[in-house]
Amino acid sequence: MDDFDKSSNMNSKQLNSDEIKKSEMINEINDMRNQLFNRLVHLDLSARKLRETIRKFDAKVVEAKAFVRVHKESIDDGSIDIDRPLANVMLCERAKSLAQLMKMAQEKMTRLRQETGILRNQYRDFAIETIGLKIAVLHGDYIALVKYFDLLIQIKVSESSQLYTMLKEFFIEDIYEIVPLMADIFKYTFNHIGWPQINNAPGSETSNHLCQYRSLFCKLFRFLLELEHGIFPKSPIPNSETIRLTIFDSNNNDRVIYHAFELLFDPFVKRFDYHFMDPGSKLNDLQHPEWFLCSLEQWITVNEKFFRDLVDPVLLDFFGDDGKSATVELISCFVKLIEKKLQEDLPKMADDDLIFIRTMDELVIFSEQVNLIVPDLYENDPKLNPLFVIFSDNQNFKRFFKIERNRINEIIEAILDSETSWQLLFGHDLTFDSKFIICEAADEFASLVNRQIERSKHIPLEELRAEFLHSIIDMIDDYRLRLSQSIHDLQENWPFSDKFFGILNTFDFIHSISVDFVTKQTFPQSDSDRVNKMFIHMIEEITDRIINTIVSDFINEQPSEVTKEAVTLFNDISAKIYWIQKNISKNLFNRLIHEIAGRLQDAFFDNFIMESQFNRDGIKQLQFDFEHAFKAIFIAYSDRNIVFTFSTISDCLVVFNLSPQTYHIVQARHKVDSESEFRMYLQTLGIYSLKPSTVLALIDRRVGFN
Template sequence: MMDIKKKVVEKFNAELGTDLKNLNKIIHLHEQLTEERKGIEQSLSLASTEAPSKIKAAVAGVEQISNEIDEIVNACEALQKNIAKQLQQNSKTVEVQQHIDKIGDLDKALSYLHLIKFIENTSDQIEASLSAKDDELTITLYTNLTETSCQLQSSTCHHLANYVRDLLHFWHNHLKDKLAMEYNEILKALHWPFCGSQAHAISFLASSYNPQVMLRFKVLTEYLFQLQLPEETMKPSVKSTLLTDFQPVSLPIVILIRPLRQRFIFHFTGAKQTNRQDKPEWFFTQVLTWIKDHAQWIHKNVQPVADSLGFTHVNAKVEFMRGLVQLAVEKLHSELPVVQYDDGLFAHLVDEALGFERELRESLFYPQNQPATVFVLTQAHIFVKWINMEKKYATEKMDAILNSETAWEMLSGPDVDDMKVTECAEAFLTLLMTITDRYNHLPQPGHRLQFLELQLELIDDWRVRLLQLLHEDYEDPLNSIMPRILNTLHYVSTVLIEWGTTVHFLQLHFFKKQFESVESATDKVLMPENAAEEDGSVFEDAVALLQRLEKKLVNEISNSVTLEVKAKSRPYRTDKWFAMQSDKEIASLSVTPSGCPMFQELAARLHALHETLALPLFNQAWRNLATQLDQYLLEEVVTVNQFNIGGSAQFQFDITRNLFSLFGLYTSKPESYFPLTREACILLNMLLGSAMLLLESLERDENTTEVLEDIGIYRMSAETCITVLKNRTDIITQ
């Protein structure tokens, strides 16, 4: 009640406000409220005209809803009855299904019992066939049992699967012992293994074999192949995780290897005299010898048996080799922990292991995907020791090469005469090649790249050592050790460029670019697809440094020769070119007397360069020398002297008949390397009228380029041409 009163007060306050003059609004408010009350009363009155129709519509709607509810109730009751009836029928179906399931279980149990009976019968038949000495039937029954075991591998009947597997192992061991005994007897008849003097008479022995013996050998080999356990049950026993790389070999091969393994163990274990840590080559050589003596016989007599059985996955020769290689790997693996603390023994063992690997791969064609000795050497701790040892011995070898008394002597031979190959250059490249041969068979690119980095480091060390030798004092570079060092640099860089294009180093360049791209890539930056397809070589940076030093030394030698020639040229430069007799006044021209010392020195130096430097270096040197002499003759002779007609003719004779002749021994067009001097001769020996017209044109700067090209001047500038023309005495006197 209080809430209604409060609302009424709020209504009046809202309408009237706080001004007393608004009280006249009460009448209007009263009228408005009265009208609202009448409207409400009319809507609720049953006597009004609108109320009956609305009430009727509402009543009709309620009746319709009530009818629909009754229909739904009736439908639910009917559905309930149907469900009850269906449940009665389903209970009968469940009973039938229970009977069916029970029949299925009984059927499975019966099959289980039948399978057990089959397995037991097969086992009994194997035993009976063994008693009857029917090997063929025995192997057939065994293969049936093997197939059954393979089929049960995916079965949920684990106990049955284990039972069959155990039974299979039992018969496998029993049959293997029986057949192996007979197999060994046959091998004795075949004089297996072929060792000692018998190894050289295998072909004779093969022709003298009893056919019945060979037939029985092939039959037993076939049985042993079929006696092989399923792959699922084969668990090769190895002495270390390293030897897990060796896949098990076929049973016949195991028996064939067994006597060789016994001999290997006898000779290379314990306190035997043949088991020496300083002679690892003995056991490596023995394994290689056995492979050479027996592998071909295995391929000829065992492989056809495997092929006839459809065992396409069996390569008898490779399996035989793998079995013998495993002996060497086991021995190497046992020796390394002992000898790794003795650098000499360790280095010798690694050398022999790599030699063994190389012989296997290259001479005996042992497949690359089969494991061998490098798998042992690339173990982390062994590999670090190995590469450090390589660096140590390579550094010592470099010292020995450079300190040799014959280090800088030239090698003789038609292939090396032009290159002037020194003994130390050949020895250093041999050192690098030896390292390459040692790591060439490593399967992992990362390991090979580490050896490549070692080689690059050795090349840089080699360059630094040569630089240190060049720092020694010498008066005449041409007669010092410098030319031989230069030849060494050039030959080494040339060979490195050739090596960079070989398959081995191209692959390493590819792998190196890949590794560098991966290292530089971030999570947000994708590696470009062609990151490892760039042109180049692994020796690119090393060769660039060698060639930079080579260029520096060539320039130094060329400069020293130029200085010697210039030193002999003083009388020639200061000769009286303005007062020489013309060719008309003398019978014939000859070399200028003042130029003889210079030309003799030049001839001697060119000959010394040719005899001392490799041909490509000599070509660089004499071209540098020609360029410097060309500039020198122009600046120190032509532009600073006055020439009369006789002087001009004499200078041209000296250049064309003497200077060009000296360089003509090494090129067919020597004049092309003295463009400035040749053009100076043209200007000095032009007819007077033509020379004066040319000078006038040059001074007026009228189309100087075309004018000069017309007379054969291409390199000399217009200013220099004017200077040369004004040095002619016949023009000065005009």
């Protein structure tokens, strides 16, 4: 075979190969085109599968076009644009598919309009089963049309095309004829679902009908949410952002929008307007803000379970985990009603502070109760607090703050002026395990502080809440000043009055709760520390007054020499300490008893031991008085937390019981030892707390060794 024959054979093989390649490619393209067409015809419009088919189809077409451009001479020598026929074939098939889609869309639109008309005229005469079936057909056709429109967007059909224009106009204009109908049927179900706010029992409906009406209620509520938001969870529609922007979020003034929650809460709004906004209603009374606020609170309480059981599952299924709650939405609706009511009422109370503050009080109570129904409500959304809008006007807050401050002053004056202010309420029994003794004045003021702190939690604006908390600190400090003046006005000596002890116990109790609030970070620490230091100062001043009285009596009544009369003196001191224990809190007494013991020991040492001379009998009497009288006073108050050592008197007795020889050694060592060496020597003798000079002075007080 010559070279020409070889070349011819090679070209023939190449042509056969190209023909086979072209044939295979055309078959693959046709197969994919058929897949695409079948998906349109049979409504298998899963976005993921559809996009995958379109992608493969487009890729294969691109590959075919590239192949044609490279080999067009060997395929058709007469063709200069071989890829145009291929593109035309594809467009032809696409046009057939879109024509089929338009036909199906027109059928859905026609049936939807027909069913809408039938339902609009006859739904009240239909059985619940019939209504449910027709709503299902309407919803199915609506979802199908949304699928078609979403498909056009996915395959990038021209927005000027007939099908695209037809569907868009349908969604923007025609389809929203069904929205008022859905709203009417939705409200029609209210009387048949056992809604407690509408009727307290299912009434004449059988349990089967009740379930059917509730099912229809939930389906319609979801349908209305879809119509409002353009969200289709758990459906084959991919929730296209484009379709939402094109249809549901478009600025179309002709679009009919019914908000699902507004329809749901419409019975409450109408009832509120009828009872509390109508000028002719007896319940629309400026003097009684509690009437409308208590009604709103009751409506929330009564309906909370109903919404949780019936509506919240729809919201969870529709919005997912976005935290939608029907009760929270109801509260939001009621806050708007309160705002509307107060816009009308506040100007009427411009000159009446009493009604204004009563209204504010009732709003605080309403906020507290609502927060109990939905915990952390205001932390998640402060604007749901009805005080948010009111106090956003700073003039309203200033007025509230001024009235509140004046009212607090009046309450404090009433507390302190009451004849029963200092009567004990808690902790007066020694067997009662309480740290505090609380009188009426302390209890009422503590309740006032707690009340104000609770009120502060419902002031929604951070800056205003901080100002209100600061006013509570000022209130506590003002109470301290008033108590200080009261205690200074009492020119009393022993025995102190109930009022004296009551004021001391009140200082102690209020100081303790103030410290507790700082620990819990209720108050700013810097401001609280200043007030708490002043409380401590006053407590120390009053307790010093008590201790000074006891020590003064001890010094004045002390016998000039060691005799058995000392026992009588110590018994008197013991009685006074017992009286103090009965009349002050355990918290105070545990601190006070140590101070009394130390001060009495110092007085006993300074005014008796250092002023007397002691022979052997005197030392025995001193030992007896110390062990059986002085220490006996305090031993009853010793426990694992309170230990009395009386090291000064104990060391004095050690010195007095040293032998004469030891005295001489002590005096000699003092002359030659350094101070540290001498102190160490005294410790070997059992003397730990006395100064060296005091030891030498005590030796001089020792007489009559024989």
